[in-house]
Amino acid sequence: MTAYVPGIRRNTPVVALLATTLAVWTLYTPGVEAVLRFFFPGETRLTYDRSPMLRFLGEHLALVAVGGLIAVALGTVGGLLVMSPLGRPFRDVVLRLANFGQSVPSVAIMALAVPALGYGSRPVLLALVIYSILPVMVNVVAGIESVPQAVIEAGRGMGMTRAERLVQLQLPIAMPIIMTGIRTMLVILVSAATLGAVVGAGGLGVPIMSGIGSFNNAVIAHGAVPAILLALIVDQSL
Amino acid sequence: MLAYSGAGAAQRSTAAVIGITGSSLGLLATLALPFVSFRPNRIVDGTAATAIEAFGPWGWILTIGWLALGALTLMPLGRFGGLTRGVSASVVLAIGVGASGCAAIDYAATQGSVARTSFSVAFYLSLLGAFLVLYAAAGQTPYRIGRLVIWTAPVLLLATLAASGVLAELGIVREWAFAKATFAREFRRHMAYALGATAGAVALGIPFGILSARDRRAETIVMGALNLGQVFPALAFVGLMMPILGALGDRVALFDAIGISGIGWAPVFIVLLVYALFPITRNTLVAIRQIDPAVLDTARGMGMGRWRSLAEVELPLAFPVVLAGIRIALVQSTAGAIIAAFVGGGGLGTIMFFGLEQTSMDLVLVGVLPIVALALVFDAGLRAVERMAGGSGEAYA
Amino acid sequence: MIELRGATKRYDATVAVDDVSLTVPDGELTILLGPSGCGKTTLLRTINRMVEIDAGEVLIDGTATTAVPPQELRRHIGYAIQSVGLFPHMTVRRNIATVPRLLGWDAARIDERVSELLSLVGLDPAAYAEKRPNELSGGEAQRIGVARALAADPPVLLMDEPFGALDPINRERLQREFAALHKRLGKTVVFVTHDIEEAVLLGDRIVLMREGRIVQSGSPEELWRGPEHQFVRDFFGDEFGLRILSRHRIADLTPGPAPERALPEVRPDTNLRDALAIMVTESADSVVIRDGDRIIGSLSFCDIVTQVRETT
Numbered sequence: 001m002t003a004y005v006p007g008i009r010r011n012t013p014v015v016a017l018l019a020t021t022l023a024v025w026t027l028y029t030p031g032v033e034a035v036l037r038f039f040f041p042g043e044t045r046l047t048y049d050r051s052p053m054l055r056f057l058g059e060h061l062a063l064v065a066v067g068g069l070i071a072v073a074l075g076t077v078g079g080l081l082v083m084s085p086l087g088r089p090f091r092d093v094v095l096r097l098a099n100f101g102q103s104v105p106s107v108a109i110m111a112l113a114v115p116a117l118g119y120g121s122r123p124v125l126l127a128l129v130i131y132s133i134l135p136v137m138v139n140v141v142a143g144i145e146s147v148p149q150a151v152i153e154a155g156r157g158m159g160m161t162r163a164e165r166l167v168q169l170q171l172p173i174a175m176p177i178i179m180t181g182i183r184t185m186l187v188i189l190v191s192a193a194t195l196g197a198v199v200g201a202g203g204l205g206v207p208i209m210s211g212i213g214s215f216n217n218a219v220i221a222h223g224a225v226p227a228i229l230l231a232l233i234v235d236q237s238l
Numbered sequence: 239m240l241a242y243s244g245a246g247a248a249q250r251s252t253a254a255v256i257g258i259t260g261s262s263l264g265l266l267a268t269l270a271l272p273f274v275s276f277r278p279n280r281i282v283d284g285t286a287a288t289a290i291e292a293f294g295p296w297g298w299i300l301t302i303g304w305l306a307l308g309a310l311t312l313m314p315l316g317r318f319g320g321l322t323r324g325v326s327a328s329v330v331l332a333i334g335v336g337a338s339g340c341a342a343i344d345y346a347a348t349q350g351s352v353a354r355t356s357f358s359v360a361f362y363l364s365l366l367g368a369f370l371v372l373y374a375a376a377g378q379t380p381y382r383i384g385r386l387v388i389w390t391a392p393v394l395l396l397a398t399l400a401a402s403g404v405l406a407e408l409g410i411v412r413e414w415a416f417a418k419a420t421f422a423r424e425f426r427r428h429m430a431y432a433l434g435a436t437a438g439a440v441a442l443g444i445p446f447g448i449l450s451a452r453d454r455r456a457e458t459i460v461m462g463a464l465n466l467g468q469v470f471p472a473l474a475f476v477g478l479m480m481p482i483l484g485a486l487g488d489r490v491a492l493f494d495a496i497g498i499s500g501i502g503w504a505p506v507f508i509v510l511l512v513y514a515l516f517p518i519t520r521n522t523l524v525a526i527r528q529i530d531p532a533v534l535d536t537a538r539g540m541g542m543g544r545w546r547s548l549a550e551v552e553l554p555l556a557f558p559v560v561l562a563g564i565r566i567a568l569v570q571s572t573a574g575a576i577i578a579a580f581v582g583g584g585g586l587g588t589i590m591f592f593g594l595e596q597t598s599m600d601l602v603l604v605g606v607l608p609i610v611a612l613a614l615v616f617d618a619g620l621r622a623v624e625r626m627a628g629g630s631g632e633a634y635a
Numbered sequence: 636m637i638e639l640r641g642a643t644k645r646y647d648a649t650v651a652v653d654d655v656s657l658t659v660p661d662g663e664l665t666i667l668l669g670p671s672g673c674g675k676t677t678l679l680r681t682i683n684r685m686v687e688i689d690a691g692e693v694l695i696d697g698t699a700t701t702a703v704p705p706q707e708l709r710r711h712i713g714y715a716i717q718s719v720g721l722f723p724h725m726t727v728r729r730n731i732a733t734v735p736r737l738l739g740w741d742a743a744r745i746d747e748r749v750s751e752l753l754s755l756v757g758l759d760p761a762a763y764a765e766k767r768p769n770e771l772s773g774g775e776a777q778r779i780g781v782a783r784a785l786a787a788d789p790p791v792l793l794m795d796e797p798f799g800a801l802d803p804i805n806r807e808r809l810q811r812e813f814a815a816l817h818k819r820l821g822k823t824v825v826f827v828t829h830d831i832e833e834a835v836l837l838g839d840r841i842v843l844m845r846e847g848r849i850v851q852s853g854s855p856e857e858l859w860r861g862p863e864h865q866f867v868r869d870f871f872g873d874e875f876g877l878r879i880l881s882r883h884r885i886a887d888l889t890p891g892p893a894p895e896r897a898l899p900e901v902r903p904d905t906n907l908r909d910a911l912a913i914m915v916t917e918s919a920d921s922v923v924i925r926d927g928d929r930i931i932g933s934l935s936f937c938d939i940v941t942q943v944r945e946t947t
Binding site: 039040088089090093096097100102103104105107108111112114115187190191193194195198199204205208209211212215217220221223224225227228231232235 | 251252255256259369370373466468469470471472473474475477478480481484500501569572573574576577580581582587590591593594597599602603605606609610613614617
Binding site: 148149150155156157158160161164168169173 | 718723734
């Protein structure tokens with residue numbers, strides 16, 4: 001098995017450019033101030049200075065990474081379960097329920113989770129996981145269903161066990177579709193994680209909301225730009 | 239909706255499995271987990287109580303109701319089996335809600351009007367259980383009218399309960415009653431965001447889609463831009479829109495006149511519009527591309543010009559898929575409009591924030607449940623229209 | 636030797652295979668033939684337990700197929716289906732190598748075997764080993780399907796309408812090549828088809844089925860000379876004789892002396908049907924047999940027709 005994972009369509013030059021920009025923005029404050037001063041000449045306070053931007057980026061990445069890992073694990077297991085003979089009766093219902101989950105705003109789940117999980121990153125993680133299980137699961141199911149029946153028949157006829165068919169046939173063939181689901185999920189996660197600021201989870205939403213609250217467009221931009229860059233990096237590197 | 243899945247042995251057993259899972263879930267939750275929680279006022283933590291603890295004899299009736307539902311799922315019931323099971327599930331659900339309402343009334347009588355009775359875990363799980371039973375029942379009902387009955391029964395029963403006043407002391411209802419005027423206003427604004435952004439996306443997206451279908455370069459530009467827009471995190475996008483629109487509002491008198499500025503409805507509207515453009519444009523593009531070239535060829539061969547071909551052949555054939563795109567956009571915008579609350583733009587998110595500030599989950603629900611309900615209604619409604627227009631009623635992509 | 640004793644398979648109310656008893660001799664190509672729905676594919680699949688029978692037993696070389704786990708059984712039986720089912724994400728090499736890898740062969744042995752098999756099915760190993768299934772034509776894919784089925788050198792080969800999805804020219808070519816391959820390898824083959832032409836061309840014996848039961852089994856000649864039911868006659872039709880003719884060659888018959896007049900020529904290995912076709916085309920009543928640069932003799936139309944019945 002080569003290191004190439006089918007379905008990853010990395011666009012290296014663009015990613016490198018975006019990552020560099022993000023690094024500069026996060027680390028080199030005088031540069032950021034210069035840019036912001038140019039765009040927002042009227043503002044007296046240009047950057048969010050109560051904590052370094054790097055910290056928010058770190059919190060954001062942590063939320064996305066942990067939420068993403070849990071969602072991928074649960075989504076894959078869920079998708080495989082639903083495709084197995086045991087779970088097959090539930091395939092349609094589960095997809096429909098997951099679809100419904102998308103119409104509940106992630107912020108609402110965060111808010112409702114607060115009494116049980118308190119403020120901070122835990123309600124946000126719950127919301128992130130609930131919200132992003134759907135793309136993963138739908139794509140796992142779609143990916144496995146995209147495997148031609150003839151391939152399964154041939155594999156079975158050759159004496160492959162169910163596990164061997166899954167690992168050697170179904171998952172590799174499903175991989176491009178599954179990767180699309182993971183990519184979509186991660187982009188959703190970056191977006192939803194910005195809202196986590198509202199329940200005290202930190203992340204890049206903090207400077208954005210601070211800027212909004214104090215009518216300071218420069219501070220908004222200070223937080224919004226890295227968030228957008230992060231989302232673009234995730235989208236372009238998978 | 240939720241098509242009849244057939245009468246074969248496999249489908250029957252699928253329905254039975256889902257049905258029994260649902261009724262078992264409802265039974266176990268009702269028996270073992272807290273159904274409601276009582277709080278003497280909003281600040282103090284509540285005391286949770288199971289159905290039997292909280293409702294006395296009605297708690298037992300509810301439990302037996304779930305048991306009976308389970309039995310109904312397993313018994314062969316013949317032609318009206320689906321209908322019977324579906325309506326029974328609605329009745330059991332109504333009993334749960336009604337009993338909660340009565341318990342709330344009793345509790346308020348002892349504690350005064352600051353007391354709050356809220357639904358707890360068991361209620362939500364039994365809601366899920368009831369949904370599963372309803373889903374299975376609908377799958378077993380061959381006639382559309384039967385399925386309509388199954389899905390509207392819970393709503394009707396709920397409306398009846400509400401009308402009878404038995405729900406008046408429930409936490410959610412109390413919070414809504416207090417915030418009635420605000421709620422009405424923000425509900426209207428929320429609808430305006432969702433419907434307005436979708437309408438705008440239809441007006442722009444369909445022409446963009448047609449253009450992209452015909453011209454590969456246009457496709458690259460349009461879909462490239464929209465793809466990019468989809469990736470932007472919502473809060474950051476709205477945040478950046480504020481200075482941009484603020485600047486535009488300062489410079490362009492017309493904009494200032496209609497109220498486009500950095501503050502208020504405009505940034506949210508633009509962002510929702512951009513998000514909504516993606517499904518509509520993409521679906522239009524794909525739908526037109528998918529049309530059998532032979533059909534277009536025949537149309538041209540008959541002497542139809544470009545515009546006529548578009549109007550009489552391409553758009554009608556593309557319609558169901560485009561409609562699916564509109565549905566996705568509308569549901570997306572309905573959920574997405576919650577972001578308006580983050581920038582002072584109103585909408586149901588504002589109510590949710592009030593609830594957060596006042597640590598009242600019931601108030602949060604007053605803000606959130608209508609969003610979910612609207613999304614479901616829009617989704618079901620548009621799927622029905624799609625089916626009438628010849629589509630499959632299933633989500634595209 | 637494959638033996639089915641009283642094999643029965645039911646699906647809900649229908650009986651797909653109805654108390655079928657059959658012996659498949661070693662080394663022969665046995666055809667399961669019949670109209671759609673007669674149960675031939677189901678019967679085939681009971682042999683490698685892709686379908687589990689409800690009653691009866693299936694034995695291979697005296698051992699019941701239920702004695703080992705199904706995966707184990709199938710790794711020693713070749714299986715080639717109409718839609719081929721080549722694994723789209725693997726190269727041709729890895730496709731063919733599948734069962735050997737499952738059986739734990741070492742890499743060198745596998746590589747050697749892959750090249751050997753590609754040559755066997757008429758494809759250049761250097762050109763084809765690294766190709767992907769989506770780069771192959773229908774005929775090429777089917778050949779690789781056969782190669783894959785033969786990879787671990789199984790004693791038994793099961794084939795389900797393998798050439799059915801090909802165009803007529805490719806189909807005929809592959810049929811002839813497979814007939815030659817079978818002669819070379821001598822494996823026990825059970826082959827499902829609904830195409831009479833194919834059955835008569837390839838089969839050492841034909842098992843004619845209908846509605847889950849065997850109507851008659853025997854060599855094509857036996858079925859031709861002694862059909863036991865009207866169904867057999869009707870199924871094979873009036874062209875049966877002509878088709879049988881294509882199984883036999885000029886060399887199988889006794890020629891008479893070559894007359895003086897000009898006659899069209901055939902070779903000893905020309906099949907009898909082609910010989911008749913030549914006579915019709917050339918409006919001749921006889922052909923003369925040329926072997927290299929000698930004329931051996933001649934055969935007339937009457938000779939052929941009368942001798943065929945006696946010698947086959």
